[in-house]
Amino acid sequence: MRRVNRIPNFRGWRAWVLHRPSAAIDPLLRQLERLGMSVDRYWPDLPALGGVPEKPVDILFFDADMGMDEQFPWAADQAPIPTVALIGSEAPGRLEWVLSRQSGAHLQKPVSSAGVFSSAVLAVHAFEQQQKLQAEICELRRRLKLRPVVAKVLMTVMLSHNVDEHGALRAIRAEAMKKQQTIEDFCAAIVASGRSGSADFSPIVSN
Structure with missing residues (x-):
């Protein structure tokens, strides 16, 4: 258009x-x-x-x-x-x-x-x-500065849910969309709250 x-x-x-x-x-x-x-x-x-x-x-x-x-x-x-x-x-x-x-x-x-x-x-x-x-x-x-925070949450999800990087990123993106946040803001909120992030996700099925 x-x-x-x-x-x-x-x-x-x-x-x-x-x-x-x-x-x-x-x-x-x-x-x-x-x-x-x-x-x-x-x-x-x-x-x-x-x-x-x-x-x-x-x-x-x-x-x-x-x-x-x-x-x-x-x-x-x-x-x-x-x-x-x-x-x-x-x-x-x-x-x-x-x-x-x-x-x-x-x-x-x-x-x-x-x-x-x-x-x-x-x-x-x-x-x-x-x-x-x-x-x-x-x-x-601003989002670039938060990339280390995303990496931290990503690693936590991979280890706690035993999924690969693709599966963890997919789960993070899905939860961020539910809360109408960017991935960076969603991960920053998890880290700022002191939570590990492992309990913030629905059950993950790895491809």
Whole structure:
């Protein structure tokens, strides 16, 4: 089945624009407001996000020509919101810096009203995909750290039920499914409880 990508409705969103005062970005500010966003422009620094109970901003447009890492209250690869680079210079050093900020889209300066909506949509999509990928990586790393725990329970089941590795793994998987847990979480719960695991399984028949 083909996946349908959702096009966001930007009405009610809040945008930050990190750029010095310039007529080159005035059309951007006007177009963002036409899209229903409230806009705050900052230079040279963005406000800190720490201690804010609710997300104060939904999307950021930043100057790629004079921007510096020190202007952002987050690390280069940890942007908490979608970002769009405003590019005027095609100097390799500047483009390398934009890439390091992992911007999801860009607009060429001087900015016109055309392309603002598209760049915002692409930035949001890229951000959502990046967040999804990062969550998957974190989950895989977490489960990988629990592999020694799985091995411990696996060995216990093999010895206590006199089955081979395949039979023990099948039993562990079946019990984990009953409890709607991953194999790793199921084994971690057994070890954390201090149980050996030998009594946590239905009778096992080895193939």
